[in-house]
Amino acid sequence: MAISYDEVVAKYDPVLGLEVHVELNTESKMFCSCSTVFGGEPNTQTCPVCLALPGALPVVNARAIESTIKIGLALNCQIAPYSRFARKNYFYPDMPKNFQISQYDEPICFDGYVDVEIDTDEGLKEFRIEVERVHMEEDTGKSLHVGGATGRIHGADYSLLDYNRAGIPLVEIVTKIVPGTGKYAPEVARAYVAELRDILRGLGVSDVKMEQGSLRCDANVSLKPMGSDVLGTRSETKNVNSLRSVERAIRGEMIRHAELLDAGAKVKQETRHFQEDTGLTRSGRSKEQAEDYRYFPEPDLVPVAPDAAWIEELRKALPERPSLRRKRLKQEWNVPDKEMAAMVNADVLDIVEATVVLGADPTKARSWWLGEISRIANDKEVSVTELAITPADVAEIVALVNKGELTDKLARQVVEGVVAGEGTPAEVVAKRGIKVVNDDGALMAAIEKVCSEQPDTAQKVRDGHIPAAGALIGAVMKETKGQADAARVRELLLGHLGQPVN
Amino acid sequence: MSSLSRDDVAKLAALARIEMSEEELVSLSSQFGMILDAVARVQEVNLDGVVATSHPQPIQNVFREDQVRPSLTPEQALSGAPAQEEQRFRVPQILGEAE
Amino acid sequence: MINQTAAAMSEALVKGEVTSTQLTQAHLDRISDVDTSVKAFLHVDAEGALAQAARVDADRSSGKKLHPLAGIPLALKDVLTQDGIPTTAGSKILQGWKPQYDSTVVSKIKEAGIVILGKTNMDEFAMGSSTENSAYGPTFNPWDLSRTPGGSSGGSAAAVSAFEAPLAIGSDTGGSIRQPAALTGIVGVRPTYGAVSRYGLIAYSSSLDQAGPFGRTVLDTALLHDVMAGHDPKDATSINGKFPDVVSAAQKRDVKGLKIGVIKQLQGEGYQKGVQARFDESLQVLASLGAEIIEVDCPSFEYALAAYYLIAPSECSSNLARFDAMRYGLRVGDSDGASAEAVMSATRNAGFGHEVKRRIILGAYALSSGYYDAYYGSAQKIRTLIIQDYAKAFAQADVLVSPTAPTTAFKIGEKSNDPIAMYLGDVATIPVNLAGICGMSLPAGLADEDGLPVGFQIMAPAMCDDRLYNVGGALEAALASQWGGHLISKAPALGGSK
Numbered sequence A: 001m002a003i004s005y006d007e008v009v010a011k012y013d014p015v016l017g018l019e020v021h022v023e024l025n026t027e028s029k030m031f032c033s034c035s036t037v038f039g040g041e042p043n044t045q046t047c048p049v050c051l052a053l054p055g056a057l058p059v060v061n062a063r064a065i066e067s068t069i070k071i072g073l074a075l076n077c078q079i080a081p082y083s084r085f086a087r088k089n090y091f092y093p094d095m096p097k098n099f100q101i102s103q104y105d106e107p108i109c110f111d112g113y114v115d116v117e118i119d120t121d122e123g124l125k126e127f128r129i130e131v132e133r134v135h136m137e138e139d140t141g142k143s144l145h146v147g148g149a150t151g152r153i154h155g156a157d158y159s160l161l162d163y164n165r166a167g168i169p170l171v172e173i174v175t176k177i178v179p180g181t182g183k184y185a186p187e188v189a190r191a192y193v194a195e196l197r198d199i200l201r202g203l204g205v206s207d208v209k210m211e212q213g214s215l216r217c218d219a220n221v222s223l224k225p226m227g228s229d230v231l232g233t234r235s236e237t238k239n240v241n242s243l244r245s246v247e248r249a250i251r252g253e254m255i256r257h258a259e260l261l262d263a264g265a266k267v268k269q270e271t272r273h274f275q276e277d278t279g280l281t282r283s284g285r286s287k288e289q290a291e292d293y294r295y296f297p298e299p300d301l302v303p304v305a306p307d308a309a310w311i312e313e314l315r316k317a318l319p320e321r322p323s324l325r326r327k328r329l330k331q332e333w334n335v336p337d338k339e340m341a342a343m344v345n346a347d348v349l350d351i352v353e354a355t356v357v358l359g360a361d362p363t364k365a366r367s368w369w370l371g372e373i374s375r376i377a378n379d380k381e382v383s384v385t386e387l388a389i390t391p392a393d394v395a396e397i398v399a400l401v402n403k404g405e406l407t408d409k410l411a412r413q414v415v416e417g418v419v420a421g422e423g424t425p426a427e428v429v430a431k432r433g434i435k436v437v438n439d440d441g442a443l444m445a446a447i448e449k450v451c452s453e454q455p456d457t458a459q460k461v462r463d464g465h466i467p468a469a470g471a472l473i474g475a476v477m478k479e480t481k482g483q484a485d486a487a488r489v490r491e492l493l494l495g496h497l498g499q500p501v502n
Numbered sequence B: 001m002s003s004l005s006r007d008d009v010a011k012l013a014a015l016a017r018i019e020m021s022e023e024e025l026v027s028l029s030s031q032f033g034m035i036l037d038a039v040a041r042v043q044e045v046n047l048d049g050v051v052a053t054s055h056p057q058p059i060q061n062v063f064r065e066d067q068v069r070p071s072l073t074p075e076q077a078l079s080g081a082p083a084q085e086e087q088r089f090r091v092p093q094i095l096g097e098a099e
Numbered sequence C: 001m002i003n004q005t006a007a008a009m010s011e012a013l014v015k016g017e018v019t020s021t022q023l024t025q026a027h028l029d030r031i032s033d034v035d036t037s038v039k040a041f042l043h044v045d046a047e048g049a050l051a052q053a054a055r056v057d058a059d060r061s062s063g064k065k066l067h068p069l070a071g072i073p074l075a076l077k078d079v080l081t082q083d084g085i086p087t088t089a090g091s092k093i094l095q096g097w098k099p100q101y102d103s104t105v106v107s108k109i110k111e112a113g114i115v116i117l118g119k120t121n122m123d124e125f126a127m128g129s130s131t132e133n134s135a136y137g138p139t140f141n142p143w144d145l146s147r148t149p150g151g152s153s154g155g156s157a158a159a160v161s162a163f164e165a166p167l168a169i170g171s172d173t174g175g176s177i178r179q180p181a182a183l184t185g186i187v188g189v190r191p192t193y194g195a196v197s198r199y200g201l202i203a204y205s206s207s208l209d210q211a212g213p214f215g216r217t218v219l220d221t222a223l224l225h226d227v228m229a230g231h232d233p234k235d236a237t238s239i240n241g242k243f244p245d246v247v248s249a250a251q252k253r254d255v256k257g258l259k260i261g262v263i264k265q266l267q268g269e270g271y272q273k274g275v276q277a278r279f280d281e282s283l284q285v286l287a288s289l290g291a292e293i294i295e296v297d298c299p300s301f302e303y304a305l306a307a308y309y310l311i312a313p314s315e316c317s318s319n320l321a322r323f324d325a326m327r328y329g330l331r332v333g334d335s336d337g338a339s340a341e342a343v344m345s346a347t348r349n350a351g352f353g354h355e356v357k358r359r360i361i362l363g364a365y366a367l368s369s370g371y372y373d374a375y376y377g378s379a380q381k382i383r384t385l386i387i388q389d390y391a392k393a394f395a396q397a398d399v400l401v402s403p404t405a406p407t408t409a410f411k412i413g414e415k416s417n418d419p420i421a422m423y424l425g426d427v428a429t430i431p432v433n434l435a436g437i438c439g440m441s442l443p444a445g446l447a448d449e450d451g452l453p454v455g456f457q458i459m460a461p462a463m464c465d466d467r468l469y470n471v472g473g474a475l476e477a478a479l480a481s482q483w484g485g486h487l488i489s490k491a492p493a494l495g496g497s498k
Ligand SMILES: [Zn+2]
Pocket: A029, A032, A033, A034, A045, A046, A047, A048, A049, A050, A051, A167
């Protein structure tokens, strides 16, 4: 039964659809003035509105509207001159009103696109993901399931509800169906979500932390036999919460669908849940009896009709689009494709640029962040941005090396110190007593000592056998505890033994 | 004559989360024919080209500044809770799955 | 002193002839005397009322500037939240719930120093026209205790009519202030939609609901209206603009040269003889005061009732979803192993009355996929036609008039098994709600055949609420001079001392 991914994509053509939910980083909730701060004590961020007490009414957060329009503009969408909120009616204890205020047939932004670049067998290739709509809605509360065997929802004895997250502003970004990605479907989806994340971060409208749930992706996948025009049945995998998971979930679903289809079975239209540990999805609610949400215009809220001049103002103030920025930086820094892709993948572009802005040479900045610092981050299983080292620290270290006050080797010790929280590079240098020995007298003493200890080797050099100098230089470096500038040591040693320096 | 069968009413009652007795389902379904006939009069009018009104006043763009104001205390929030535990609303086991 | 107008009570308070504490106690005594038979109140907050009265008295003696209604008692429909005071909306599902916040209307009346005596009975969630749908039993019409006071604000209307309070607040979704005002011989106003904040008004139908004042005179009603109206940032549908001066209008009483439009569709067939007779007489009175009476045609009104009984149930099916036994109110069936879903369903079955369930089911049906366009969608279009009819009519007339209700107060139980007959009683009041405009009912006399009060309805365009008070004030004054006093002075004594 097992079928390889290559076999899947040889036989079938995947069609994707992606729904991304983004929590906006407003101060207050979507329809009330409760704080949105993450991690508060349970039910400390609730009020009559977000608890749906009888009589309470919603009022729209102005910044949420502005942020949504900015997102729409950044995704090349049309902004509706007139749009409305609608009630989506269904019962769920997490949702106090038992309806969600959302948007139905009149979303605020529609018809946009996002371009992503994928490294394919034929080199870099651009894919266009068309965005159907961007609309506003609200998040639900959180439930804690108590008792039962697993602590999961099934088998729990009862649940405890905390409504701090109820009413946090959410923006839902829905793509049109994405055909034609072939075997790159998982990568295209990942690149799309990454690009969205970068765009949203650039706009400053969301924390876009997938691990905290402020950016969540639902992936719709279906397969059609190669050459067929008929769309297959899709499954919807909910709440995929990392870029890697997006890729894994889609790949996994493609294989699962293909296995079903190959066996002559039908793919069920259903909601599935991604299992982070296994990389597989498990079946959720079947959508065969689709819930009737009885959408109707929210009578407690009035239409949103943004002024055209205001939209233009927001459009002008948009930051540079991440894809354009990458092209610009690649050119400015003169970086090869692979290197650029490596930086994007390692998510160090922002931090490298910040380091360059602070005066560091792009090549050096890149090699520190992508090299030594990424290695430390990997060891600690954190991202580089979570380390205690900042672009300013790295710029300072690069400057010290340029001035000859640090060797590369010493600089690595300084980085280690900064990461360990010992202070700024200057402070680490001072505390650890790190300094390049560039006092020629001290170096000469060490050279003389080494030459007298290894007279044979010294003689070989005197006889013109220059490569033999390496051993002596190494010994001098050891003598000076690595604090000497190796180039200067070489210069002095060769001079001392009567050989030309170059 | 419009009508709504007992099963139709049962489906709507489930959608509205009301567990109705058999007797109530039957009596409601018998009343519905008359009520639906009365309200179906809205379909007698030619409504081509008529715009729907959902808001009686022509008000638009009513927003609130993004400012945090004090919330209820958790004691206030939970004061009407039929059951509570660990500063949370305690509810019976949830069977379905969230959106 | 309880049979005076609020305006007269205010004067007596200012002059120091009486204290608010005395006035409040007198009303509390009246409630003890007669409310066992009227049953207007669901909850009497004697302690809170006397505390507020004492505060106002202290403020007055310290020379603080006070609102004209400061120290005057008031009855509050149980549909508005009042912090810490049981609020049920007439439903079992909210039994025992004490709101954690004040509705904006309550904040405003508290701020004006008005004394809230308690919460009044109502049809469950304001769904009904007789107050018989209250989970806590019916309210009785002070004019004839075998009859209903109308509804849904029957408790508030009965309280004012029975001299248990000089002022009251109700809410009007399809006539729930005007119809009970008509049936109990008092004045009731449904303000322009958006003029009074809905924040804290337990929603029945969001696009139709509006809280408003009851009084025994047009001026008293205006004084309370003035306190209630105003922009509220907590209600997105609240109007932000200049509000008309209703108090001056109530004192102006000048209809000379005004055009008054009689709506062809809202009279004649289906209207009780005595109702039509009093209505026609009132028109003659207005004509004699110099108004020009014309007839206007509003053909779409024929479909108003049908549209209303789709829109209101649809919105209510969604508004009432929050009553789910999770966060407040009743919880039923929470036994071992019961799921949240089962507890919700059992609670909603036990907690809602028949009429509420009927409307929720009807609303769920009208919104469901496949039926939306035919029902809810069509109803919203009828609404547009009604707005257009009004626009044309108001282009010809300054105000429009009709009888408030087709009949006088009906017997308890008379229509409770015939929903359609009950719904038909709202035929004249519903168009105002669908169009979001304002309307008043004031007493037009007693019907000859049963000696019960008849209501005269005045309608004005949105934010022209002052016109209601000007015309109503003029008609009231002319009728009072004919009758030798306000109609309410003819109300039965109910055994207590008035
Ligand atoms: Zn809140």
